[in-house]
Amino acid sequence: MIGALVRRELRLSLRRGSSIVLPLAFMALFVLLCGLALGGSRPELGPGLLWLAATLSILLGLERLYQPDQSSGALAQLHLAGVGSGSIAAAKAIAFALTTLLPLLLAAPLLALLLGMSGTQIAGTVLSLVVGGPALIAYASVSAALLCAQRGGAVLSVLLSAPLLIPVLIFGVEAAESYPALGLGAVQFRILAGLSLLALALGGPATVAAISANRGPA
Amino acid sequence: MIGALVRRELRLSLRRGSSIVLPLAFMALFVLLCGLALGGSRPELGPGLLWLAATLSILLGLERLYQPDQSSGALAQLHLAGVGSGSIAAAKAIAFALTTLLPLLLAAPLLALLLGMSGTQIAGTVLSLVVGGPALIAYASVSAALLCAQRGGAVLSVLLSAPLLIPVLIFGVEAAESYPALGLGAVQFRILAGLSLLALALGGPATVAAISANRGPA
Amino acid sequence: MAGSTLTLRLQDIALSRGGQPLVAGLNVEVSGGEALWLTGANGVGKTTLLLACAGLIAPDDGKIEWEAGGSARTPADVAAYAAHRGPERDGLTLGEELSFWQRVSGDTAALDDRLAGVGLAGRENTPVAGLSAGQRRRLGLACLMAAAKPAWLMDEPLAGLDAEGRALVERCVSEHIRAGGLAVIASHHPVALPGISARKLVLSA
Amino acid sequence: MAGSTLTLRLQDIALSRGGQPLVAGLNVEVSGGEALWLTGANGVGKTTLLLACAGLIAPDDGKIEWEAGGSARTPADVAAYAAHRGPERDGLTLGEELSFWQRVSGDTAALDDRLAGVGLAGRENTPVAGLSAGQRRRLGLACLMAAAKPAWLMDEPLAGLDAEGRALVERCVSEHIRAGGLAVIASHHPVALPGISARKLVLSA
Amino acid sequence: MLTRFANPQRFIRLASWLAPVLGISAGVALALGIWQSFASPPDAEHGETVRIMYVHVPAAWSAMAAYTGIAVASLISFVWRHPLADIGARSLALPGAAMTALSLVTGSLWGKADWGTYWQWDGRMTSVLILLFIYIGYMAIWQVVDDRKRAARLAAITAMIGWINIPIIKFSVDWWNSLHQDATVSSPGAPGLPPEFLAPLMTMALAYTLLLAWFVMRGMQAEVAAMRRARRPAPVATATIEAI
Numbered sequence A, B: 001m002i003g004a005l006v007r008r009e010l011r012l013s014l015r016r017g018s019s020i021v022l023p024l025a026f027m028a029l030f031v032l033l034c035g036l037a038l039g040g041s042r043p044e045l046g047p048g049l050l051w052l053a054a055t056l057s058i059l060l061g062l063e064r065l066y067q068p069d070q071s072s073g074a075l076a077q078l079h080l081a082g083v084g085s086g087s088i089a090a091a092k093a094i095a096f097a098l099t100t101l102l103p104l105l106l107a108a109p110l111l112a113l114l115l116g117m118s119g120t121q122i123a124g125t126v127l128s129l130v131v132g133g134p135a136l137i138a139y140a141s142v143s144a145a146l147l148c149a150q151r152g153g154a155v156l157s158v159l160l161s162a163p164l165l166i167p168v169l170i171f172g173v174e175a176a177e178s179y180p181a182l183g184l185g186a187v188q189f190r191i192l193a194g195l196s197l198l199a200l201a202l203g204g205p206a207t208v209a210a211i212s213a214n215r216g217p218a
Numbered sequence C, D: 001m002a003g004s005t006l007t008l009r010l011q012d013i014a015l016s017r018g019g020q021p022l023v024a025g026l027n028v029e030v031s032g033g034e035a036l037w038l039t040g041a042n043g044v045g046k047t048t049l050l051l052a053c054a055g056l057i058a059p060d061d062g063k064i065e066w067e068a069g070g071s072a073r074t075p076a077d078v079a080a081y082a083a084h085r086g087p088e089r090d091g092l093t094l095g096e097e098l099s100f101w102q103r104v105s106g107d108t109a110a111l112d113d114r115l116a117g118v119g120l121a122g123r124e125n126t127p128v129a130g131l132s133a134g135q136r137r138r139l140g141l142a143c144l145m146a147a148a149k150p151a152w153l154m155d156e157p158l159a160g161l162d163a164e165g166r167a168l169v170e171r172c173v174s175e176h177i178r179a180g181g182l183a184v185i186a187s188h189h190p191v192a193l194p195g196i197s198a199r200k201l202v203l204s205a
Numbered sequence E: 001m002l003t004r005f006a007n008p009q010r011f012i013r014l015a016s017w018l019a020p021v022l023g024i025s026a027g028v029a030l031a032l033g034i035w036q037s038f039a040s041p042p043d044a045e046h047g048e049t050v051r052i053m054y055v056h057v058p059a060a061w062s063a064m065a066a067y068t069g070i071a072v073a074s075l076i077s078f079v080w081r082h083p084l085a086d087i088g089a090r091s092l093a094l095p096g097a098a099m100t101a102l103s104l105v106t107g108s109l110w111g112k113a114d115w116g117t118y119w120q121w122d123g124r125m126t127s128v129l130i131l132l133f134i135y136i137g138y139m140a141i142w143q144v145v146d147d148r149k150r151a152a153r154l155a156a157i158t159a160m161i162g163w164i165n166i167p168i169i170k171f172s173v174d175w176w177n178s179l180h181q182d183a184t185v186s187s188p189g190a191p192g193l194p195p196e197f198l199a200p201l202m203t204m205a206l207a208y209t210l211l212l213a214w215f216v217m218r219g220m221q222a223e224v225a226a227m228r229r230a231r232r233p234a235p236v237a238t239a240t241i242e243a244i
């Protein structure tokens, strides 16, 4: 069941961008713009920029995560068809991670090239995104699900998720920066992993509850 | 007529964000995130970050500029009501500037606080945004209008506008950075102003043509 | 409302949608004071034909001409189009939406009168998103009347309306035509227009 | 299709929407093998009542109970709801959309049969956004049938359909009810169900 | 219908002999140019890597020329709605983009050899990269917009506004103080090249031009053929008018 839901999500987001190339190109463009705006080679900004890109692309995707299915009535129909809110939340989160974080990880080498980052710096950033990603996705899911039935809800859910995302961002950047010296064992990585577990434990049930509350029409 | 159109646009975008406070908060959040991700006081990044924020918020707004009115049939009805594509383009551009660039300018002092920028640095950045803003808006209008009838058009219009926006971004940042030393007379400011005029001269008619080509249903 | 010389002439029209041809060799002429009822199976091309009459899509072949007062006109000069679903945007209230379209068409009637005319009196503060299906159709009718054009292109004007609403539409169309206007109406149900000269155009696959 | 013991019982229902009260003190009971035709003026609350029966909005007061095989059920167990506008998303093709809903409801019929059953044969690659108004309604009907639930809640099932489509809906509903199902149908037009026991519930303001 | 296709008919006759001629002469010129590039002496400043120039510089020129061609054809298509013009513009896009990519790749290889870095945020490099994006965007519009007439208009608008990038590329070396070579060959007052470098450069430039022309001919032939092959299927509906 979750497979079918994930496939549908992926199809929809690929159709929006016409092909799989475009989300990737979009991310590459962001990185390029950063490179241009902040001027030439600054390897030390790399982790921050990639984490910023991750956070932003997640914030920007919030609006499209639950709102269209809520307003078209698909959430209601899924409920009537006996699909649990848990499956919906899981499928949406998986698809969301694949369409926001994955392009970013694939575009990372370009950033390396543009900013002159070293291999270990890139590796640290990518690893920190992999470890911290679940936290970003979990918090984004909650705030998107909470306000999906609200007309002006998108902006508000961005504001709602910000305080949750900021600690993740801060520790993510620190973990990425500590990697070249300390590797995966660094305490920052452990904190980040803890944040992710906490976010899953809190965000999962909260998302499910929010979906159940919001499946009816506005 | 343009007044009525602008009022409608502003209403719609304020409703989306529930109030006038939210776009502002959103921009402040972006600036805050940048500050956090890139670490403490770095006044030299200020102009780049603000220009980046401007470009991004414009890119993000692209999808909402023409697409909803195209798909609801409002563009077609405006045409039948005798409203020219020129008025539509002008009204949308004005409202777009007010909802994307203005919050940014209002959030600029926060950036000053976060990054330790000086007054003249902030002034230079704000002035460069004012001078270069028309170019950003003009190019954004064209690319939004070009693909508003396409289902997956949003991502593509971002890609289309990027090559047009990049020179503006580069010169904008240069102008902002040259301001503390050279003031408004700097050659960078003159180039930026030239780019803006050029963008208006090219982008205006192109937007009008694109609206006319796209007002029918997809 | 322009004089009785208003004419819509379709000559050898061929239409297609999404690359798929729908109709070819269609000839018909409608004049002021007349109604044309367009009917045919789902997906046969009624909406597409209305869009072509409104100048919103170009026919593959043939000519669509509007004439008023003896001279050629553009669709935007003479025609108003009430689509299956109106141009309203969900963020606005009913009052904001309707008065915007009044303003744009230069309609001077009071907002309250327009609302009352379609049975939506006292609802100007309801958000458009909170209108029932039939109330939305009524808003569309109000916009059509506000446009004050001599030619009405109507897509399924009766769908979703209650009996009183259907009578309202029929009355409005009759009045409009009696005043010299013309109407092209795509509908699966007959629109009763007593005393009005009407023809039926059946598109069949 | 579940047995003939299926029952929907509305007891003293009060409904409101957007803070505005619509219906109060409504009592009605519908059982398998029966149809309830819901009618009333635009905006009176027909859609709202259907939503309440589907468990998608809570009544202000009173109880809505579903019962099948002698035990209480949730709406999700027994009811399928065909909204005025379906849950389809514009990015998908007709085939992708319908087979997703088939998959979700565990429907084992072949996609082609489902499409042919509502007169959309051979159109599985049409994007949903490129369906005409009536074709969309047919897609909604196909989803309803794919859900294979004993209770059908239908909102304006005839709107936008051609004569053949209306006959199709009436045939499907009749068959469904004859097989022991029940149907609650909000419609401004009578749905002809020859030989089926049907009642009419008129909501009036 | 007939008048609209009269022109393409004449074009097909022309293309049927012009295309092979262009193709063969492009091949010959290319072979000659490659031989000349290896026969020419190494440069005092750049050494052996000067041979990259014979690929790089003509590629850059023809990338800009192809884009200008697209812009002009688009103008014609936009103003006179001439169907051949937008077919022409459309078939220039792919070879033009390929040339742009070629000049970027050879340029950055040359950069690695000469300046020790593949990429530099230099005005010319950036603006050529932007040109590549514009090409991609232009092609994407044709790809994405289903309705042919609308696609033609939208693509024409895109091509025309994108053209401002061409002068930016051209003059970027004057406006920015960049690492890139100033105009040596392509501007009237410039110092010029010694003949032993100039000859292979010019042969290669000719070869690329012929190659582009050949691609365009082939592309237009294919498009016109596809348009004629796509005979409209019979329309499904007939109309009857009844009085009521």
Ligand code: HEM
Pocket (backbone or CB within 6 Å): E053, E056, E057, E060, E061, E103, E104, E105, E106, E107, E108, E109, E110, E111, E112, E114, E124, E125, E126, E128, E129, E169, E170, E180, E181, E182, E183, E184, E185, E186, E187
């Ligand atoms: C990716 C990097 C590069 C790009 C995108 C690029 C692009 C261009 C373009 C567009 C032109 C044509 C300019 C015109 O005709 O006005 C050109 C010409 C030229 N390029 Fe490059 N170039 C790159 C790297 C290099 C490098 C590394 C060198 C040598 C060190 C080089 C040497 C030349 C020379 C000698 C010309 C001929 C200049 C003239 O006579 O006008 N380029 N390049």
Ligand SMILES: Nc1ncnc2c1ncn2[C@@H]1O[C@H](COP(=O)(O)OP(=O)(O)OP(=O)(O)O)[C@@H](O)[C@H]1O
Pocket (backbone or CB within 6 Å): B217, B218, C017, C018, C022, C040, C041, C042, C043, C044, C045, C046, C047, C048, C049, D126, D129, D130, D131, D132, D133, D134, D135, D160, D162
């Ligand atoms: N946006 C579109 N893109 C592609 N094809 C479309 C589009 N809209 C409609 N079509 C196709 O064109 C045909 C005619 O559609 P049209 O909406 O004109 O039908 P109609 O006669 O109004 O039908 P209905 O009675 O259902 O309203 C249909 O077969 C439909 O699939």
Ligand SMILES: Nc1ncnc2c1ncn2[C@@H]1O[C@H](COP(=O)(O)OP(=O)(O)OP(=O)(O)O)[C@@H](O)[C@H]1O
Pocket (backbone or CB within 6 Å): A217, A218, C126, C129, C130, C131, C132, C133, C134, C135, C160, C162, D017, D018, D022, D040, D041, D042, D043, D044, D045, D046, D047, D048, D049
């Ligand atoms: N989302 C909403 N928010 C607020 N009010 C709403 C909303 N949807 C409907 N309403 C209001 O609730 C009332 C009942 O709406 P409902 O859709 O149930 O009517 P209906 O009987 O189905 O009408 P119709 O015949 O037009 O379909 C209407 O007056 C409407 O204005």
Ligand SMILES: [Mg+2]
Pocket (backbone or CB within 6 Å): C046, C047, C048, C084, C155, C186, D132, D133, D134
């Ligand atoms: Mg239709």
Ligand SMILES: [Mg+2]
Pocket (backbone or CB within 6 Å): C132, C133, C134, D046, D047, D048, D084, D155, D186
């Ligand atoms: Mg209803």
